[in-house]
Amino acid sequence: MVSKIIVACCLLAVAGCQSTTVAENATQLTVEFDWQGISACSSVSPEIRIANVPAETRFVDIQMVDLDFRTFNHGGGTIAYSGHGIIEKGALPTYAGPCPPGGITHRYEFTVHALNEDKTLILGHGKSSATFPPVR
Template structure:
């Protein structure tokens, strides 16, 4: 009986460690508006300890086209200004009609680890 409890305790401990290591990043909220440069972003509930925000845009109608994105230092103000990604990003340019674009957004700590994640999407043109 003692041996069985010992094995059970080891299994529970190992499962707990695996859960701690494999836990998903904290989800926060994001929205954006199209503007004359890269979008204007509003971020809410970004995890404490975030040093930078990494952003990547995907055209859901043509996911193979690489729009890019970039990284910006996180000030904690809750916004990323229009044009902040202009040098590392290719804006929406659907060949015809309207396409849906999704931003994948990661909150990155000073140690380089992902602390949180969010997505936001809109059509262009609206």
């Protein structure tokens, strides 16, 4: 009985180690966003527009990085892709918005991966960056 439990646990562990690979024909996504209507330190992600998305895309994984302070995790999330090229404002579940110290601008970059149905294959990828607060 104990050996069956150990085997079952090992199988579950291996199944949980699912990896994501990049498709040989992965496309270059066009990614655009701006900070319009986004307050400093907000948990509401901006609208993100993506183009050149493969038809097989079922999910998008979006992460934001502060290019000037890489150790802070701004998160993002993996969400279902509707096919219309717009990720709605506030759609990212684990997003922490830009929050540079007062009077300083930082550069932020969104990375987008287009994923297949079981999230194991990157069908396309792209990036876009902008400063916050926006330079006028």
